[in-house]
Amino acid sequence: MSSLDERRAGFQHYKENVKRNGKPFYPFAMFHDTVMSLVVVCVIVGLSIIWKYTADGSQILGPLIGDKADPGTISFVPRPDWYFYFLFYLLRIFKWPETVILATVGIPTILLILLLILPFVDLRRERRLSRRPVAIVAAALTIVSMGVLTYKGATAQEAIAAEVKAAIPSWAKKQGFANNQEALKGANLFAESGCTNCHTYLGTGSSNLGAPDLSAEGSKNKGIQFQIDHLKCPSCVNPGSPMPPFAALGETNLKALATFLEASKGPQ
Amino acid sequence: MATTTKQSRSQSLAKTATYPLDWLEERSGLIGGVRYFLFRKVPGDTGWWHTLGSATLTAFLVQLITGVILAMYYKPDVNSAHESVQHITNDVWAGWLVRGMHRWGASVFIILMFMHMGRVFLFGAYKYPRELNWIVGVLILATALFEGLTGYLLPFDQTAYWATVVAININGTAPFVGPYLASILRGGAEIGPDTLARFYSIHMLLVPGALIGLIGLHLYLVVRLGVTSPPWSKDAADREPEPEPVAPRSGLVQPAPRAAGVRRRPSE
Numbered sequence: 090m091s092s093l094d095e096r097r098a099g100f101q102h103y104k105e106n107v108k109r110n111g112k113p114f115y116p117f118a119m120f121h122d123t124v125m126s127l128v129v130v131c132v133i134v135g136l137s138i139i140w141k142y143t144a145d146g147s148q149i150l151g152p153l154i155g156d157k158a159d160p161g162t163i164s165f166v167p168r169p170d171w172y173f174y175f176l177f178y179l180l181r182i183f184k185w186p187e188t189v190i191l192a193t194v195g196i197p198t199i200l201l202i203l204l205l206i207l208p209f210v211d212l213r214r215e216r217r218l219s220r221r222p223v224a225i226v227a228a229a230l231t232i233v234s235m236g237v238l239t240y241k242g243a244t245a246q247e248a249i250a251a252e253v254k255a256a257i258p259s260w261a262k263k264q265g266f267a268n269n270q271e272a273l274k275g276a277n278l279f280a281e282s283g284c285t286n287c288h289t290y291l292g293t294g295s296s297n298l299g300a301p302d303l304s305a306e307g308s309k310n311k312g313i314q315f316q317i318d319h320l321k322c323p324s325c326v327n328p329g330s331p332m333p334p335f336a337a338l339g340e341t342n343l344k345a346l347a348t349f350l351e352a353s354k355g356p357q
Numbered sequence: 358m359a360t361t362t363k364q365s366r367s368q369s370l371a372k373t374a375t376y377p378l379d380w381l382e383e384r385s386g387l388i389g390g391v392r393y394f395l396f397r398k399v400p401g402d403t404g405w406w407h408t409l410g411s412a413t414l415t416a417f418l419v420q421l422i423t424g425v426i427l428a429m430y431y432k433p434d435v436n437s438a439h440e441s442v443q444h445i446t447n448d449v450w451a452g453w454l455v456r457g458m459h460r461w462g463a464s465v466f467i468i469l470m471f472m473h474m475g476r477v478f479l480f481g482a483y484k485y486p487r488e489l490n491w492i493v494g495v496l497i498l499a500t501a502l503f504e505g506l507t508g509y510l511l512p513f514d515q516t517a518y519w520a521t522v523v524a525i526n527i528n529g530t531a532p533f534v535g536p537y538l539a540s541i542l543r544g545g546a547e548i549g550p551d552t553l554a555r556f557y558s559i560h561m562l563l564v565p566g567a568l569i570g571l572i573g574l575h576l577y578l579v580v581r582l583g584v585t586s587p588p589w590s591k592d593a594a595d596r597e598p599e600p601e602p603v604a605p606r607s608g609l610v611q612p613a614p615r616a617a618g619v620r621r622r623p624s625e
Binding site for chain 1: 396399488
């Protein structure tokens with residue numbers, strides 16, 4: 090740590106040195122800046138061209154535009170722009186109701202405060218990296234964690250209802266409930282209600298928070314009434330369960346879902 | 358005689374040519390300001406690492422220009438927003454390019470901002486006397502992320518709509534101010550026509566205005582305080598000084614130590 094006087098003297102020395110040995114901004118530094126700016130504009134134009142001309146084919150940069158917004162759908166899985174993926178993935182890590190606020194407000198606020206107070210915490214004049222081990226470790230940890238969270242956010246398997254629904258005929262065949270209308274209705278509800286955002290079923294969906302695979306739920310023979318009670322209030326039946334209640338679906342729908350779960354005896 | 362007339366004629370010609378510049382300089386001092394900006398000295402060893410800031414500025418200017426053009430065709434209304442974006446993409450001459458550049462320019466802008474911040478951190482350029490400029494930079498980063506968030510809703514497709522629903526809900530989880538913030542962003546109790554108009558206004562008036570102001574301050578401070586030399590610079594300025602070797606007692610064998618108060622610097 091150096092005193093303010095030493096830092097002032099250091100800056101005075103910097104100014105004298107630049108005056109003596111520096112070079113004018115134009116044309117030296119400005120040349121570098123201009124070349125770099127041209128590269129930036131070319132990259133932006135290049136991305137736009139790739140985006141436009143792959144829109145009908147591979148769509149590596151995504152579609153030109155999605156379907157018109159429809160507030161009526163309940164099963165659309167939202168996705169932010171890629172630079173929010175790290176926050177988006179934090180939401181999946183802190184999914185329990187009591188901890189959600191950590192991911193939504195807590196961690197971003199702490200990060201912002203850390204950035205703002207950085208120059209008041211690091212008061213040394215030293216700028217050589219070889220003598221700033223703490224700064225190097227902090228930078229490496231930040232880059233790695235942001236990178237991993239962004240990657241996890243980008244590759245997170247969000248179950249889109251339409252895709253899950255497409256798998257229902259094959260489920261019915263494997264589980265042998267193709268002729269059970271009630272179970273088929275339940276399977277559709279299962280696909281639409283976002284169950285596969287936490288549970289897996291015959292390879293569809295993503296497992297989160299240790300939610301169990303439901304492919305062979307029926308083989309436990311817990312009974313339709315148990316399944317209905319559990320769906321209505323998971324934590325009443327299973328204390329501490331992070332699963333949200335689905336009582337809002339209504340008695341008939343819950344019965345269909347329970348029938349579907351009980352009919353899932355595991356692939357034959 | 359002939360030569361003097363020639364001289365005076367060329368002199369008066371030069372005077373006429375520079376008259377507008379002199380006029381402007383006398384009344385505003387702007388010419389002197391531009392000359393100072395262009396011919397100010399920067400450290401002799403600045404290089405490609407120092408171009409990330411101006412590259413970020415270039416990406417921001419691309420956003421400003423393409424944004425102004427998009428605003429000429431975009432309709433911030435829930436019934437026509439999606440159609441107007443489709444119209445820009447498919448019908449307007451080079452509309453796809455302008456929209457593509459705005460869309461991908463946003464990502465490039467944000468990547469460059471993070472890279473610029475990483476460079477400033479690793480160079481230790483946030484240290485005395487540039488603490489305030491680091492803070493302004495962090496504010497620019499946060500404001501720009503908010504700009505990305507508000508712009509994401511405007512194409513008004515499914516992704517845009519549902520990501521915004523989640524984003525507003527996340528704002529709503531903040532303690533105390535959260536519910537008010539969410540209600541301000543929504544423009545009411547529900548996400549509706551007012552939300553889109555509000556996001557449009559925030560995205561193209563409020564936040565860009567704030568960004569222009571902050572970037573202006575950022576640049577002013579860069580010019581005022583000067584560009585930091587790289588940490589590997591031969592000059593020892595802006596560094597923790599080497600510990601002074603313990604001066605041996607002067608005696609018969611060893612020469613007297615240097616006069617007190619004169620610090621050894623490698624460059625001198």
